[in-house]
Amino acid sequence: MRNKVLDVAEESFQGRGYHASSLGDLMAAAGVSGGALHHHFPTKKALALAVIDERVAAAVEGTWIAPVRAAASAREGVRAVFEAVVAELEQQGFVRGCPLNNLAHELSLADPDFRMALAGIFSAWRQAIADKIRADQRAGREQGTDPQRFAALAVATYSGAMSMAKTAQDAGVLRDCLTALGETRT
Template sequence: MASRAPTKHRRSNDPEGVRRRVVDAAYAAFSTQGYHATSVHDLKREAGATGGALAHHFATKKELGLAVIRDRVAAAVEETWIRPVLAASTASEGIQAVFAGIIAELEGQGAVSGCPLNNLAIELARHDDDFRVSIDTVFVRWREAIADKLKADLSAGAVFDLDPEAFAVLVVASYSGAMAMAKAQQSAEPLRVCAEQLARVMCKRSPAVGL
């Protein structure tokens, strides 16, 4: 116990570091065990923060939950999905690369906790409008990014006969549903199946091609 005292003293002089640790601890806990199942005491312990330090940054647990969605969940979707898709040669290549990367990660971990955004949406969106709006904002950004990439592909002739907005909904819904099934099965197989089916749809060409 004595060895912890200097560490706590240093943390008190690093308010941004404390905030970061609290948000990181909350992101990990809310994403896996759930928002309601995580106590403030759990978060203080995991972050190595006092009650006063936590309250300094977040007056309520709800404020912390909203910060997790805004600062961590949205950033994770941006890094895991949006940037790779937008940087890829085509939406299809980007989507397949994302699925492949996540499948490999899950198989390496040997466990599936589910999609953090999806987990929080299922738990919180129905019961609190602030959470619902915050969560939906992330979903909207995700869908719009995929739709924008598909629009560029349509202009370039890389895909045909796809409604960008509708197909973006299909991609996000397929991934979210596959992650829920993967969590239930503790297997990445549903993700692999969805990736294969999306690839087949996106590889279809106009009947005029090749004539």
């Protein structure tokens, strides 16, 4: 039941936004009573915090951090994840945006707790890429690249490209950025 609520809340927060999602809508969509919702999540803010901590963080971990760690190199990992996302979007023809960025824009200025939770995920994302660069450097696969800067560039390009793709409802810009980022050398 708690998970059902999280499912519905995650989808609604992503698709309509936090403020545009009413608890009534979520209750109806999840088939949950007001009492049940209030039992698991005392306030709407607590629900959003749970979505961020348990769903958004997991999404970033699953789609980005783990694949990059497992990749042959940082650059190859970034390229592969980017490519996979672009391919998926081109196929389904609808761009919902990056889960982390979607919530970050609406909530990071609204509340310090939201902001901290979201900033932590961004930080972990960048750090995973930077760590991979450092591992590459120790293994002689990479040289002359500033790990922190490369990580920031990769995450920023992806985030920004996804923003444009979401607004245009077209993944073309994402592919342009993927190609352009691939041509980057330090």
